[in-house]
Amino acid sequence: MHAAALTSPARLWSAGEVLARPGPVPAAPGVYGWHFTKAPSPSLPAEQLLYVGITPRHMANRTSTQNLRTRVRYHFRGNAEGSTLRLTLGCLLGFELRRVGSGKRMTFGKDGEADLTRWMAEHARVCWVEHREPWTVESDLITRLDLPLNLDQNRHNNFHARLTEIRAQARQRAGEPGSLA
Structure with a gap:
């Protein structure tokens, strides 16, 4: 699999396009990549x-049993x-994580999830590549590419420790008394 299909895709798709019926995303196995018109953190591009x-x-x-679509x-x-x-996005954007x-x-509650959905509709763009056994390329992609929002298998990334801390703090706050959604 060529990483360029994810790093420099021919096309990026918005939420409106992806969620339309029938929609462009195939019901097939594969790898997907997320790009953002506005970074979810000032320290990210x-x-x-x-x-x-x-x-x-x-x-x-x-x-x-899931697929790309x-x-x-x-x-x-x-x-x-x-x-x-x-x-990850919600924690970086400062939404309050809550136990349900x-x-x-844990979620960001009804209002927080709705706000995050709106933010993603405005700023998130996605691309994908069909791949019969995507788990065979995941480690290689995470090792080779600078993917600051991936945590699994990505301790080498400069943003890993900071993102881990931000998510842990959000979980800790959500576990405090009175934090039920």
Whole structure:
């Protein structure tokens, strides 16, 4: 797989385009990359690839059933509990992470998730590359590319420690009494 398909794609797609029916995103396995017209943090660049993800995930005893279409659409309109990208963006943008119910589930609450969805609709752009076994290229991409919003397998990135700290602080605040959504 050529990393240039993600770093310098021929086309970037907006939330409106991705969420339209039938929409351009294929229901196929692959790798997706996120670019932002405005960086979610002043210490990050805009207008370049900041995060990559794969779908489906390949685990020891099974492979998830998601595909590019379901995963990319979820990132645009889901919640922080089901999207590491949304969790990271919301924390960087200063949205308040909250525990939901009595369990460990955390989101930015109804209003925060709606605000994040609007921010992403305005500033997030995505591209993708179909790949039959995307888990076979994920490590290589994260190692070779500067992807400050990826945490997994990315300790070598200069932003990793700061992002880890920001997310940990948000989780800690969400665990404090009175933080239930």
